[in-house]
Structure formats: C-alpha cells, structure tokens
Amino acid sequence: EVQLVESGGGLxxxxxxxRLSCATSGFTFSxxxxxxxxxxxxxxxxxxxxxxxxxxxxxxxxxxxxxxTISRDNAKNSLYLQMNSLRSEDTAxxxxxxxxxxxxxxTLVTVSS
Amino acid sequence: xxxxxxxxxxxxxxxxDRVTITCRASQGITNQLGWYQxxxxxxxxxxxxxxSSLHSGVPxxxxxxGSGTEFTxxxxxxxxxxxxxxHCLQYKSYPRTFGGGTKVEIx
Numbered sequence: 148e149v150q151l152v153e154s155g156g157g158l159x160x161x162x163x164x165x166r167l168s169c170a171t172s173g174f175t176f177s178x179x180x181x182x183x184x185x186x187x188x189x190x191x192x193x194x195x196x197x198x199x200x201x202x203x204x205x206x207x208x209x210x211x212x213x214x215x216t217i218s219r220d221n222a223k224n225s226l227y228l229q230m231n232s233l234r235s236e237d238t239a240x241x242x243x244x245x246x247x248x249x250x251x252x253x254t255l256v257t258v259s260s
Numbered sequence: 261x262x263x264x265x266x267x268x269x270x271x272x273x274x275x276x277d278r279v280t281i282t283c284r285a286s287q288g289i290t291n292q293l294g295w296y297q298x299x300x301x302x303x304x305x306x307x308x309x310x311x312s313s314l315h316s317g318v319p320x321x322x323x324x325x326g327s328g329t330e331f332t333x334x335x336x337x338x339x340x341x342x343x344x345x346x347h348c349l350q351y352k353s354y355p356r357t358f359g360g361g362t363k364v365e366i367x
Contacts, residue, residue: 182356184304191359192296192298192347192349193358194349194356197356206355207355208355242304247351248309248315249306250303250304250305252302253303
C-alpha cells in the first residue's frame, strides 16, 4: 500500500523557519516526481513546489521562491520542504504528493506571533 | 501563469442527480488536466487524469471530458458519498494551478 506521511508542522513566529518531512513507503520512491501542495484554512489548493527523481530539477511557485527549498533523500524514501522567512500567509495544511496522484494526510503550519 | 476558472463555486443537488462542473483554462493546456475530490479535513483524492482517464478504483459514474481550454467533470448519478469539494488542476506548465473548487452540497 502506498503511504505518504508528513511531519514537522507546528506553530512558528513570522520570520522563523520550519522543515517539513514526508516519509513514504509502498512504492519505489526514486522513480517518481514529488510535489508539495498547501491549503490555507478555508481556501483552495495551491501547488508549492516539485522535484524530479534524482533531485536535479526543482520548480517553485513565485510566492515561495527564495524562501522555500524542496529536497529529497532517495536512500531514506523521504521528501523535505525547508521553509525560511515564514509569513502569516504561509499558514496552511501542507500536503506531500507522489506526482499529484497520491497524497499524504497533511501537516498544519501556523505562522503567528 | 495559467488561470483555472472553475464553476459553479457551489451547488446543491439530490442523490441520483446528474452533476456537471466546469473548468476553463486561460490558455490551452491540451489534455493536461486532473480532477480531485476532497472531503472536510481530508486530503484530496485524484478522480481523473489526462482530462478523461479514470483513476484506479474510482467509480464509473465519474466522467471527465474536454481539451484545450474547456473541461467538464460529470457525476452521472450523485451518491451520498459524493458530497464533497471538487478541484481541477492543470499540469501543462509551471506553476501548476488549481481551480477555485466546487462544493457539492446536499439539497
């Protein structure tokens, strides 16, 4: 069974940093592009970033460029999102996804003083 | 960026009704479109990919159609478990963009 489990969310002050992790199992992680998608409370979905199979190609939405970094460790079957200079508008549930096909349950990030 | 305009934003329907949701892209995306179902407090689940291909395990009452800039998700006979929010997503270009969502409520 394919599983994606996010962790690392929590409450952080504006300007702070947080690192999200996504542990995967049930498939060959190194074969797939991986994505992060977020959803602010009561709002729609926003694609954040993705990364190719070997980590050499990455794309970001403009709103997070220069602040967020997506990465992966194929030996650990894990995906990461390093989030720096966090703003209140980054408050959202962050979902990890295998190529936008299968999604984790999400982890909540709250940016507030 | 490609803008995805989804309509309606909400609708009320009864069990057994036929429901149609539309997504319009601001520029042509060929068939690079997916549809997702999301229930409150849960992650989205993919229903349709490549505009009209049914994701594994999804009931055949869900049908996707369209290409270019106009796309439709049709639920042929609404079931109780179908009350949810539906999202379209284009993956023709970066950044990937979602429609605003359609909430399907019980009439």
